[in-house]
Amino acid sequence: MANTNELQDLTTQVRRDILRMVHKVNSGHPGGSLGCAEFLVALYNEIMDRKEGFDMDGLNEDLFFLSNGHISPVFYSVLAHAGYFPIEELSTFRLIDSRLQGHPTTHEGLPGVRIASGSLGQGLSVALGAAQTKKLNGDTHLVYSLHGDGELQEGQNWEAIMYASAKKVDNIIATVDLNGQQIDGATDHVLPMGSLRAKFEAFGWDVIDIEQGNDIEAILKGMAEAKALTGKGKPVCVLLKTVMGHGVDFMMHTHEWHGKAPNDEQLESALAQNPETLGDY
Amino acid sequence: MKTYTYTEKKDTRSGFGAGLAELGRTNPNVVALCADLTPSLKMGEFIKENPDRFFQIGIAEANMMGIAAGMTIGGKIPFTGTFANFSTGRVYDQIRQSIAYSDKNVKICASHAGLTLGEDGATHQILEDIGLMKMLPGMTVINPCDFNQTKAATIAIAEHHGPVYLRFGRPSVPIFTPADQKFEIGKAIHLTEGTDVTIVATGHLVWEALEASKALYEQGISAEVINIHTIKPLDTKAILDSVSKTGCIVTAEEHNYLGGLGESVARELAIHKPTPQEFVATQDTFGESGTPAQLMDKYGLNAEAIVNAAQKVIKRK
Numbered sequence: 001m002a003n004t005n006e007l008q009d010l011t012t013q014v015r016r017d018i019l020r021m022v023h024k025v026n027s028g029h030p031g032g033s034l035g036c037a038e039f040l041v042a043l044y045n046e047i048m049d050r051k052e053g054f055d056m057d058g059l060n061e062d063l064f065f066l067s068n069g070h071i072s073p074v075f076y077s078v079l080a081h082a083g084y085f086p087i088e089e090l091s092t093f094r095l096i097d098s099r100l101q102g103h104p105t106t107h108e109g110l111p112g113v114r115i116a117s118g119s120l121g122q123g124l125s126v127a128l129g130a131a132q133t134k135k136l137n138g139d140t141h142l143v144y145s146l147h148g149d150g151e152l153q154e155g156q157n158w159e160a161i162m163y164a165s166a167k168k169v170d171n172i173i174a175t176v177d178l179n180g181q182q183i184d185g186a187t188d189h190v191l192p193m194g195s196l197r198a199k200f201e202a203f204g205w206d207v208i209d210i211e212q213g214n215d216i217e218a219i220l221k222g223m224a225e226a227k228a229l230t231g232k233g234k235p236v237c238v239l240l241k242t243v244m245g246h247g248v249d250f251m252m253h254t255h256e257w258h259g260k261a262p263n264d265e266q267l268e269s270a271l272a273q274n275p276e277t278l279g280d281y
Numbered sequence: 282m283k284t285y286t287y288t289e290k291k292d293t294r295s296g297f298g299a300g301l302a303e304l305g306r307t308n309p310n311v312v313a314l315c316a317d318l319t320p321s322l323k324m325g326e327f328i329k330e331n332p333d334r335f336f337q338i339g340i341a342e343a344n345m346m347g348i349a350a351g352m353t354i355g356g357k358i359p360f361t362g363t364f365a366n367f368s369t370g371r372v373y374d375q376i377r378q379s380i381a382y383s384d385k386n387v388k389i390c391a392s393h394a395g396l397t398l399g400e401d402g403a404t405h406q407i408l409e410d411i412g413l414m415k416m417l418p419g420m421t422v423i424n425p426c427d428f429n430q431t432k433a434a435t436i437a438i439a440e441h442h443g444p445v446y447l448r449f450g451r452p453s454v455p456i457f458t459p460a461d462q463k464f465e466i467g468k469a470i471h472l473t474e475g476t477d478v479t480i481v482a483t484g485h486l487v488w489e490a491l492e493a494s495k496a497l498y499e500q501g502i503s504a505e506v507i508n509i510h511t512i513k514p515l516d517t518k519a520i521l522d523s524v525s526k527t528g529c530i531v532t533a534e535e536h537n538y539l540g541g542l543g544e545s546v547a548r549e550l551a552i553h554k555p556t557p558q559e560f561v562a563t564q565d566t567f568g569e570s571g572t573p574a575q576l577m578d579k580y581g582l583n584a585e586a587i588v589n590a591a592q593k594v595i596k597r598k
Binding site for chain 2: 107122156
């Protein structure tokens with residue numbers, strides 16, 4: 001059980017990893033990655049019940065599926081720091097012959113990844129399938145998933161959302177990264193989705209709001225509430241309000257850094273705002 | 282010449298249903314999913330015997346493919362069931378990313394493939410599915426020819442680790458392969474020995490090829506008929522060995538000539554042994570409403586068309 005300070009230090013290091021990874025190859029998606037750093041650090045180091053090592057079947061442990069695969073930098077960094085593969089391997093992100101592909105894949109055998117994602121809208125269906133297999137196996141562990149808010153514009157999500165409650169898949173906690181941004185601008189500008197709480201509730205889900213999605217204590221509290229709602233016949237949705245680009249002042253509150261890497265000067269400024277904690281890879 | 286007869290006709294989809302039911306009894310990891318077409322896919326027996334291992338997805342094929350991919354995590358072997366059109370074109374990206382690229386052990390079982398779906402017309406008659414599926418790296422593509430072979434194939438693919446596309450159909454067709462056959466993925470089956478022309482056929486066209494070989498025999502033409510139930514991986518050796526004898530080949534399939542069995546065969550011949558080839562297939566067209574027999578006649582997918590193609594290709598030797 002890590003304390004909040006340790007998780008915060010790890011989060012800061014993950015931010016540095018993200019920035020350095022995308023800077024090195026001048027590509028990748030820093031904005032959403034930075035915004036989800038606290039959540040994934042808390043999930044992997046405090047919330048999920050994980051086994052040592054990695055096997056694809058993941059029997060008798062909690063599972064996580066990343067649906068918005070473009071935030072691979074934060075996913076890879078968190079996986080590496082959680083011990084799935086060497087932290088030094090982060091330096092191969094998006095390079096030829098790397099296991100750290102632009103979007104996550106099982107194809108190169110990277111431990112910790114159970115499904116390819118990147119083409120949006122598919123992860124919730126996969127997570128539901130894994131959750132139903134857990135039930136068939138008599139495995140009481142939970143399945144977690146993460147989705148972008150813009151990603152919910154993909155129709156397959158709503159097939160899955162409808163299915164989950166109809167089939168009482170109550171061993172899943174699906175989190176939506178509510179950062180309000182997508183490539184072409186604010187989500188409310190591109191395609192306003194109205195109240196996601198109302199929509200999920202109308203589809204028969206229990207919904208938890210985490211208003212401070214970049215605050216570790218708030219995340220731990222909200223996820224504990226979400227976990228308490230599992231096993232009661234309904235799927236659980238967490239609406240995690242984050243700031244895209246969080247932790248780097250010039251990347252915050254804008255869609256501009258969705259898929260753009262910082263230049264040398266920008267990297268220096270961004271790293272200065274996130275001083276090294278656990279050591280750079 | 283070896284001849285084949287039949288005493289009974291049945292639909293290949295019933296072979297799938299029978300195979301799935303047997304898997305339900307013998308393999309506890311097999312689960313079945315369906316997008317609101319259980320009677321059409323003949324899944325009733327499995328569902329009745331294994332209600333806890335059946336998942337009714339509703340009319341949501343994209344979700345079905347994703348759920349199937351997820352179910353493999355934890356050791357299940359999902360068999361998805363819907364029409365061929367909704368098993369492939371409708372959900373191509375879901376299959377590509379969540380199943381094929383993710384190396385998931387999902388069996389995509391597709392009924393009502395091709396023109397023989399009949400009266401529902403072109404919206405439901407996919408003639409492009411073999412091409413779509415064979416282009417996916419790692420995907421195995423199988424199109425068995427009768428009830429017995431479809432049942433055997435269904436059972437066999439559960440033992441094969443990796444994604445499989447199993448294609449079958451709606452109409453009743455002659456049962457002429459053995460009930461006790463062991464299905465070997467990727468292994469062509471020689472049905473007749475011949476010296477003048479090779480006919481390789483898949484699915485419903487295999488029986489038509491046998492009928493064609495009888496007609497050709499009466500004309501003094503010796504045809505070697507090979508049942509290519511597995512389009513990918515293709516049994517190249519069987520094809521090359523045969524054309525080494527006959528010097529020409531006819532491919533026959535209920536599919537567009539673009540992307541189908543014929544193109545796979547042509548590639549192997551081009552690389553290893555350039556050989557005159559004729560294609561019995563649809564000619565880059567959509568289908569239409571009609572009875573299966575009317576459609577197969579109109580679009581040139583029957584014994585008569587194979588005979589004509591054989592006569593033509595022999596002249597090109």
